[in-house]
Amino acid sequence: MSSAFHKNIVIIGPAHPLRGGLASYDERLAKEFQEQGHTVSIYTFSLQYPGFLFPGTTQFSTEPAPADLDIHVRINSVNPLNWISVGMELKRQQPDLIVVRYWLPFMGPCLGSILRIVKQNRHTSIVCIADNIIPHEKRIGDVAFTKYFVPPIDAFITMSEKVLSDLPLFAKGKPAKFVAHPLYDNFGEKLSLQEARQHLNIPENEKIMLFFGFIRKYKGLDILLDAIKILKASKYPPLRDGGKLLIAGEFYEDRKPYDEQIAKLGIEDWLILRTEFIADSEVKYYLSAADVVIQPYRSATQSGVTPLAYHFEKPMIVTNVGGLPSLVPDDKVGLIAEPTAESIAAKITEFFQKGAAHFLPHLIEEKKKYSWAKMVETIFDVAGL
Numbered sequence: 001m002s003s004a005f006h007k008n009i010v011i012i013g014p015a016h017p018l019r020g021g022l023a024s025y026d027e028r029l030a031k032e033f034q035e036q037g038h039t040v041s042i043y044t045f046s047l048q049y050p051g052f053l054f055p056g057t058t059q060f061s062t063e064p065a066p067a068d069l070d071i072h073v074r075i076n077s078v079n080p081l082n083w084i085s086v087g088m089e090l091k092r093q094q095p096d097l098i099v100v101r102y103w104l105p106f107m108g109p110c111l112g113s114i115l116r117i118v119k120q121n122r123h124t125s126i127v128c129i130a131d132n133i134i135p136h137e138k139r140i141g142d143v144a145f146t147k148y149f150v151p152p153i154d155a156f157i158t159m160s161e162k163v164l165s166d167l168p169l170f171a172k173g174k175p176a177k178f179v180a181h182p183l184y185d186n187f188g189e190k191l192s193l194q195e196a197r198q199h200l201n202i203p204e205n206e207k208i209m210l211f212f213g214f215i216r217k218y219k220g221l222d223i224l225l226d227a228i229k230i231l232k233a234s235k236y237p238p239l240r241d242g243g244k245l246l247i248a249g250e251f252y253e254d255r256k257p258y259d260e261q262i263a264k265l266g267i268e269d270w271l272i273l274r275t276e277f278i279a280d281s282e283v284k285y286y287l288s289a290a291d292v293v294i295q296p297y298r299s300a301t302q303s304g305v306t307p308l309a310y311h312f313e314k315p316m317i318v319t320n321v322g323g324l325p326s327l328v329p330d331d332k333v334g335l336i337a338e339p340t341a342e343s344i345a346a347k348i349t350e351f352f353q354k355g356a357a358h359f360l361p362h363l364i365e366e367k368k369k370y371s372w373a374k375m376v377e378t379i380f381d382v383a384g385l
Contacts, residue, residue: 310367
């Protein structure tokens with residue numbers, strides 16, 4: 001079917017007033033559907049996580065609501081009466097397509113219950129965009145919750161080959177396709193290094209390495225800090241005169257071990273700490289200010305930081321885990337390191353020896369693959385619409 005036929009579409013997942021990468025993604029996807037002529041609404045959460053499950057300072061955005069999107073703040077993740085109410089509401093609406101995000105098994109009972117009710121209308125197709133099927137940080141109930149979520153889903157989209165290979169453990173025989181995470185092109189355009197660094201009040205002539213996003217154990221910031229110690233001690237060119245690691249993102253776990261590690265390593269003079277939530281309107285400054293984006297992850301399926309780096313045309317150093325290497329062709333778009341401090345330090349040195357200009361032509365060409373139109377086309381395809 002061609003998506004030129006008008007469809008009524010509902011996206012179920014985080015959106016304003018919630019903040020973060022999932023909300024940004026869902027809002028950008030809704031705009032793509034609208035641009036293709038479809039009617040779209042987003043059903044987001046009035047309560048996404050109970051306080052004890054949320055590791056950050058707040059779940060809510062300080063940015064204005066998108067003016068051109070129909071967002072319903074309706075879903076309470078822990079109230080079964082709410083699940084019935086939302087399910088009945090969507091069942092009556094009879095949308096042609098529901099696109100539901102699944103990123104955490106905790107959401108399985110809520111979303112699975114809503115979608116079971118919707119399927120009773122015998123009309124709505126349901127496609128899940130699965131960020132993860134097996135979570136990074138395992139908890140009791142993960143398997144049971146995911147098994148409950150899966151039955152009403154008609155088809156799946158994954159944004160990494162790793163999640164696609166995990167799917168048969170829970171959804172054997174259901175249509176599924178991999179589509180790389182589209183570019184985050186909704187944070188504004190690339191700025192000059194000078195403008196971005198002036199805005200952030202960071203040195204204009206330094207070599208700036210960027211760690212961006214929520215700080216969690218699996219993302220390996222501690223490994224990167226050890227790598228910075230190696231670089232500081234080495235005195236090898238091209239970092240003989242130093243460099244700066246810009247850490248931009250909120251701690252989603254206890255920061256004390258990181259502070260103790262930094263003090264023990266004696267690398268304070270190599271760090272710029274901006275460890276608060278980075279508002280959407282500020283994202284362009286951080287990405288534009290960097291020479292290179294570093295993702296020192298211990299484990300990963302895919303990462304929203306990668307499409308950000310592509311959009312702002314920043315080379316990446318990523319570790320050889322999960323789906324990251326397939327998205328960052330080695331020595332073209334960036335460099336692939338092993339998840340060790342020694343390997344990451346060596347790749348940082350190699351990057352600055354080669355310079356950003358070595359990677360830029362490949363980045364510009366490779367980023368053409370990551371379009372929102374491709375995502376929408378594939379959603380319709382797996383849904384059979």
